[in-house]
Amino acid sequence: MSYREVKGSSASPIVSERGALNPQKSYVSERAAMIPPSGIRKFFDLLLTMNDVISLGVGEPDFNTPWKVSVAGIDSIERGATAYTSNKGLEDLRDLVSLYLISRYGTSYDPQNEIIITGGVSEGLDLAVRTVVDPGDEVLVADPCYVSYSPCVMLAGGVPVPLPCPAEDEFRVTPDALMERITKKTKLVMLNYPNNPTGGVMKREDLEAISDIIVDHDLLLLSDEIYSELTYEGSHVSPASLDSLWERTITLNGFSKAYSMTGWRVGYFCAPPEITSAALKIHQYVMLCAPTMSQYAAIEALKHGEDAKNRMVAEFKMRRNLFVAGLNRIGLPCHLPKGAFYAFPSIESTGLSDVEFAERLLVEKQVAVAPGSAFGPSGIGHIRCAYAVSRDDLGEAVKRIGEFIESL
Amino acid sequence: MDEKNREILKVLESDSRIGHADLGTMLNLSQNEIKKRISAMEKAGVIRKYTAIIDWKKTGEDAVTAVVEVKVSPESEFGYDRIADRIARFPEVKSLRLVTGSYDLQLLVTGKTMQEVSEFVSGQIASLESIRGTVTHIVMKTYKEFGCELQRSEGVERLPYSF
Numbered sequence: 001m002s003y004r005e006v007k008g009s010s011a012s013p014i015v016s017e018r019g020a021l022n023p024q025k026s027y028v029s030e031r032a033a034m035i036p037p038s039g040i041r042k043f044f045d046l047l048l049t050m051n052d053v054i055s056l057g058v059g060e061p062d063f064n065t066p067w068k069v070s071v072a073g074i075d076s077i078e079r080g081a082t083a084y085t086s087n088k089g090l091e092d093l094r095d096l097v098s099l100y101l102i103s104r105y106g107t108s109y110d111p112q113n114e115i116i117i118t119g120g121v122s123e124g125l126d127l128a129v130r131t132v133v134d135p136g137d138e139v140l141v142a143d144p145c146y147v148s149y150s151p152c153v154m155l156a157g158g159v160p161v162p163l164p165c166p167a168e169d170e171f172r173v174t175p176d177a178l179m180e181r182i183t184k185k186t187k188l189v190m191l192n193y194p195n196n197p198t199g200g201v202m203k204r205e206d207l208e209a210i211s212d213i214i215v216d217h218d219l220l221l222l223s224d225e226i227y228s229e230l231t232y233e234g235s236h237v238s239p240a241s242l243d244s245l246w247e248r249t250i251t252l253n254g255f256s257k258a259y260s261m262t263g264w265r266v267g268y269f270c271a272p273p274e275i276t277s278a279a280l281k282i283h284q285y286v287m288l289c290a291p292t293m294s295q296y297a298a299i300e301a302l303k304h305g306e307d308a309k310n311r312m313v314a315e316f317k318m319r320r321n322l323f324v325a326g327l328n329r330i331g332l333p334c335h336l337p338k339g340a341f342y343a344f345p346s347i348e349s350t351g352l353s354d355v356e357f358a359e360r361l362l363v364e365k366q367v368a369v370a371p372g373s374a375f376g377p378s379g380i381g382h383i384r385c386a387y388a389v390s391r392d393d394l395g396e397a398v399k400r401i402g403e404f405i406e407s408l
Numbered sequence: 409m410d411e412k413n414r415e416i417l418k419v420l421e422s423d424s425r426i427g428h429a430d431l432g433t434m435l436n437l438s439q440n441e442i443k444k445r446i447s448a449m450e451k452a453g454v455i456r457k458y459t460a461i462i463d464w465k466k467t468g469e470d471a472v473t474a475v476v477e478v479k480v481s482p483e484s485e486f487g488y489d490r491i492a493d494r495i496a497r498f499p500e501v502k503s504l505r506l507v508t509g510s511y512d513l514q515l516l517v518t519g520k521t522m523q524e525v526s527e528f529v530s531g532q533i534a535s536l537e538s539i540r541g542t543v544t545h546i547v548m549k550t551y552k553e554f555g556c557e558l559q560r561s562e563g564v565e566r567l568p569y570s571f
């Protein structure tokens with residue numbers, strides 16, 4: 001029996017006259033009320049009612065978690081390892097994360113006091129922002145960016161300031177754009193490379209070009225590197241591997257994308273000891289610890305997940321080449337995204353707004369993409385296509401998008 | 409082996425229908441280069457055949473598959489090769505390998521009925537000179553064939569979420 005049936009069949013109303021809320025007033029906090037509702041909520045609701053949709057809309061790998069990794073999670077449950085872990089996370093996992101970061105990206109973090117295992121990068125973002133942002137502080141948020149950045153800043157009482165990273169800059173942060181937005185109140189810069197939604201990356205020289213500005217203005221840097229493993233040209237450069245930036249950087253990463261573990265909710269937060277111990281206070285009261293079974297699975301991912309990860313990355317790279325070539329062929333100019341699994345073509349030539357384009361493409365051709373403006377003002381005129389679907393579906397999606405453009 | 413050839417083979421192994429143009433785009437090679445490489449690998453016998461993985465159960469057609477273990481006395485001059493070669497020529501034998509362990513040759517044999525399979529094994533295989541014994545296991549259910557899980561639909565069911 002469902003909640004509705006129970007409630008409906010109940011003789012007495014659940015809410016009595018006496019207990020009723022005052023309809024003239026909102027009981028929701030100003031902070032919660034200030035977060036704008038997702039502009040594309042309607043669009044996603046519509047999607048759920050439709051059949052035969054090829055969804056390039058969601059940022060999730062289409063692979064199963066490598067089976068060995070799942071087995072490690074299952075084993076931990078069978079063993080009865082289902083209690084809390086230490087707030088910071090399992091020591092073995094922190095050791096492995098530390099080893100991974102130094103050997104893979106040259107970033108050095110002490111597993112004892114510079115790493116916290118989090119409930120995904122999502123929690124890491126909130127932790128990082130709340131740890132360093134005071135009410136009224138300005139936070140430069142790469143624009144376009146992942147949808148949670150500005151709300152996170154607002155919930156901490158900070159003021160998100162878009163830092164434009166347009167297509168003509170290959171979606172990178174340039175020194176000029178950065179200089180232009182820095183004020184006396186600027187505290188933090190939030191970066192995400194490889195980038196969602198654009199697939200852009202920042203090379204070492206790009207980071208070096210902005211590092212002096214960050215140091216000179218005494219800013220902190222938050223680097224969300226959730227897509228670091230999905231780097232297809234050259235290798236990922238972690239800002240904290242630059243000596244001048246290490247002390248000012250909070251590095252966030254996790255298992256969701258590299259090991260296809262989105263539902264496990266596990267990631268990590270790394271920063272110098274002072275920031276980490278402050279963040280740990282928030283983490284211990286809000287989250288206590290990351291899910292225990294997921295931490296055991298993550299240990300297995302770092303120990304033996306390399307082959308599965310490499311297979312996925314190779315597959316994503318091939319799909320990217322196929323999809324981007326397809327988009328360019330049907331007349332949607334698109335930069336070759338060097339990382340993540342998103343293509344971010346301009347749809348300006350069609351004369352439609354990105355929201356119109358996405359809505360009509362969904363209704364008329366059953367292909368779901370996300371309108372670029374959902375990711376910030378610099379995303380206007382673009383659509384985000386996640387190529388985390390099978391090659392067959394990608395081919396079909398290109399065909400349908402092509403037909404849609406022809407029909408305009 | 410050349411890295412590009414290895415990549416080509418990996419893709420073909422997962423999808424042999426893929427066109428040369430798409431393969432070229434995926435691997436950053438021209439269509440011509442792909443064609444050249446593939447035909448060289450076909451000529452060299454690296455690529456042997458392009459086939460499909462079929463779940464015959466779903467067709468409703470009656471078919472019986474058996475795994476057959478065969479013990480063989482190797483011949484002094486040819487070892488296992490001559491007898492293996494003779495067995496391999498039967499179209500009923502879908503695969504044949506020499507293995508370590510308590511028997512020597514492992515066969516996958518198919519037929520329309522159990523009787524057809526057992527008649528084939530006793531009449532054509534067990535009776536061969538130098539065969540010391542056979543054990544036939546009738547396949548009850550195939551879970552995985554050439555990397556393809558037959559009892560599971562491919563891909564991941566992703567739950568809708570709003571981002």
Ligand SMILES: Cc1ncc(COP(=O)(O)O)c(C=O)c1O
Nearest residue numbers: 059120121122146196254256267
């Ligand atoms: C840039 C970015 N950061 C963070 C996340 C969330 O990651 P997690 O699953 O680790 O919370 C996503 C997920 O789409 C993302 O795109």
